[in-house]
Amino acid sequence: MLSIQELRFGSGGCTTANFGDSPATLRFKPSVTGNYTFNMTGGFSHVTIYNGEYNSAQPCTNFLGSTAYNGVAVQNPIVLNLSSCNIYTAVFFDVAGTVGTLTITPPSGGATFVHNPPVNPNYSLTYAAVNTTNNTISAVSATSNFTSLLVGNYCVYALYYYSGTANPPVFFNPVTFVGQTLSSLTGNGVCYQASSNCKPITVTQICSTSVTSTADDGPGTLRRAVTCNTENTLITFNSSVTQINLTSLLNISKNMTLQGISPTIRPTINTHSTGINISTGKVLSLQNVDIRYMGVQTLSGGGTLNITGTTLAKQ
16 A cells, blocks of 8 residues: 655645555756746646655655645645755555546746656667757766767757667667757667657857966867967967967968967977968967978968067978
8 A cells, every 4th residue: 555645734744644546757857946836737736846856665764845734734835945956756655456646836937848758678768969050969977978079059858778688679878979969869779768848958158368378278278279369369389388289270360369488398289181271361479489391381371470589390
């Protein structure tokens, strides 16, 4: 026999009584922190909210609030304060086969997302960030960590995909999803189910005038500084940046200056074979910076190059 929660109306203490009712559960996540209104209709109209999972063997564990109180009384609606992105469980108790409707009203600007993953040991959960410009998957993460995304607008979907060993279907590594659209996954034979909605995110870049990373691209790199800064920016180099290896053409589309620390402390920029292109009408000034060309091309474009304390060399 299953237990039913009886308590004071709202979020009072939890007590139990055994009426032999059956529970129907729904897990969900709120998008913002605030007060959410719960209104249950149909049957006994009795719904209980848990902060986390519901355990029928311990029905007061994780108890948060309920529309039932004083053993047999029910009052709708109730208002409970929820935290964003936490998992909550709504449990509807009634005779088996009874149909009920739960309406959740979020605070202004909020929403609730159903979180009912299928229970199947042959399937795994991951999250996919889809670029809204070209509808391709830019990254996947089992923990929804997308801090490495480039600047742009994305929508993050939950994906349940086949990860078992039986064949068919074929095992798929979610890393291979990157660069594909959700529809193309189906065409390529991937067995998966995507969430019906997605979480929109916008990634903006932190634009620094100081080069602190020797990587080709990303925060603190020369390429990021050249791309995101405005006209007539002076870009300097941290003393720890002694050498940068570019892996593709570096476009200079704005007037700017690259400045090393001193004539004796100069960073070296090893260019890609395609070199550096200065857009027509633009001026690139180099001060205390060494540039080495790894291929046959040199500086190109219709712009102007000003050199002070700089060495240009071809390897």
